[in-house]
Amino acid sequence: MTQSPAPQLPSPKERRRLREAKSLSQADVAARVGVTRETVRSWESGRTTPRGRKRGAYVRLLTAPDPATTADVADETETDVVDESEVTARQEPVPKAETETEAESTAEATHEGEGESESGRESEGKSEGEPEPRTPAPPPPSLTPPQAFDALYAFCTPALVRQTYLLTGRRELARESVERAFQLAWHRWPEVAVDRDPAGWVRATAYEYALSPWHRLRPGHRQPEAPPADPADRALLDVFLKLPPVYRRTLLLYDGIGLDLPETAAETEASTPAAANRLLHAREAVAARLPELAAPDELHRRLSVLAATERLRAAKPRTVRYGSEHRARTWTRAAIAFTVLLIGATSLTLQTAPDHYEPPMAPGATVRGLPPRAAPGPLSDEQLELHAFLKSQTVSGPERLVPETR
Template sequence: MTQSPAPPLPSPEERRRLREAKSLSQADVADKMGVTRETVRSWETGRTTPRGSKLEAYVELLTAQDPATTSAETEGRTGVEAEAEVTARQEPYAEAEADPSVEAEAEAEADSDEEPAPPPPALTPPQAFDALYAFCTPALVRQTYLLTGRRELARESVERAFQLAWHRWPEVAVDRDPAGWVRATAYEYALSPWHRLRPRHRHPEAPPADAADRALLDVFLKLPPMYRRTLLLYDGVGLDLPETAAETEASTPAAANRLLHAREAVAERLPELAAPEELHRRLTVLAATERLRAAKPRSVRYGSEHRARTWTRAAIAFTVLLIGATSLTLRTAPDHYEPPMAPGATIRGVPPRAASGPLSDEQLELHAFLKSQTVSGPERLVPEAR
């Protein structure tokens, strides 16, 4: 038995156009497919593609014909007329296109020899960065707060992540998911174990005002860091399991195991949150109750540039210091080898030299006689018989 080939999947732009032509939102498609809205958005942006039964159901949902087409075929109309009617029903701006003035204007533009209008100018790097910052920051600060339970650390983590993103903007700008790149960087900084050594992080911050929110945050923060991150990405952010595993740098079975254990730990302490939908809702409500504001994008870019200049100057100063120390060492180091003096060794057969002791009577007499004689002159050298 041969397996039927998988249906062709339209391009990402065509997927969005077909969905909008059917007057469906991403949430509607997610409900029909049994996935999250984030998954549908990743399908339409080309980050991921459905597989297996999801692929067949997704293609069938996008390419399914409208009932108007079926009725037109049963009435004996031609395929061209039925397609025109379906297009007229599906296009949201069909009435505007049918306006005679619009058609006349379009014909006039087609007949004229004027060049088409130039495309809108592309965003500059600062503008693109500011747009990404404005889009991601509000939700990312709340997610980081759920991950750490500290407001100041959440703001600092997001700012540091965007500073690093601006420092590596040529790399981030061409990434398939710039928001995911910044999110992973912020999570890594927020979960760094070195924060526990900082003096201001030795004391807990004020908990949420609501008792239910306090209980949920307390249970959430008692999970291991990787379990906490996996649960937040899957049930909080809405990523699917492969994306969660990729962002946490784990295999899909490992990510699924962490997710199950985290859900069991939360359900053990809070049985009312055993359902994933209720847990997702409560996490969203808990994050929304905290009003967390981050810095302006311009100040973040300036901070990144200032940080880069500081580290560059420090690297230059260290290099100059290293070169100076090396030059001084080469200048003062000996230019030839001097072997060390060997320690003394005892020679066998020769008695050791005795230390001088008190003089005998004969020696004292001789010493006095020598002192009484001439001190200098040739007479000193002539021996005398005694």
């Protein structure tokens, strides 16, 4: 009897992305699969992998498109007293090099064992020493940078737009923030592509842009937008938007998305105790206005319902990539034009500036030894006698100042 192949399990990074796309927390996944939250966290970090029926239930929960299918996954799991992956998750972490070596050796041993068992079942008459031919596994398909960006955009945009709407309460600002974050991601794609969490990189960038205080100076943002139609959703959004931005972001990351406390502290650029205090104060503020939301699970459910009621759509990935390239070309041309203008101004200054030193005029100095000039008034007897003498000795006309020869 041929065994059915095990379901293909996504990579640890993909597991977390799929969970966030469905607006599920680690506690929700643990409750539906039938394990603890620490086990789900160990699966997403790559330290352990699910096995048996829990592996199939976990894969169906992440990849099922119908919400009704994901709600019934927990019924199909086995009810073990102690899960093997749970015990492994609580052990001490193993160094990365040893984990990879053990995983490779285990995979090779499992592959060899399955090959021998299948070959024994298919051909019992073959000798034991005859080698069994192996078909090499096809290499994984490589994606071009535009294809990889489009896949990331299609995966993250629906949930990210709804999350940004909860942060700001503005539909257009949420769409603009997500598009601007992806434009910056495409501009820095070599850096984002090798990041350990590209979805987290884009999410942090979108949150920073959406919570920027400069938006209040824009004319279109001086008036509030229309609130949700449901009174309960309107009350929740009003209470949520009255929280300080850092409290709002911490509460959304922890209770809305389902990140753990260290990841929330790292994304908000705070210490773990500071993030815990912000989370507690935010929960107290929400519970004071809405006592029915004092439980974290109920708060997470209501936030998910509030985000799902808004039909928010962003532009196509090709449009976002074109906008990023157009923006980069515009800034490049502006930088080139400014550089040319600066060079022209410098050249004009060099041409018109003086090329030699011209000393300034010395200030006037007082001449000593001469009698001071008399003030206007009647002439003295000596001055009258001199005046008469000069008048008698000179003639009228140009020759008046020419002395006579004797």
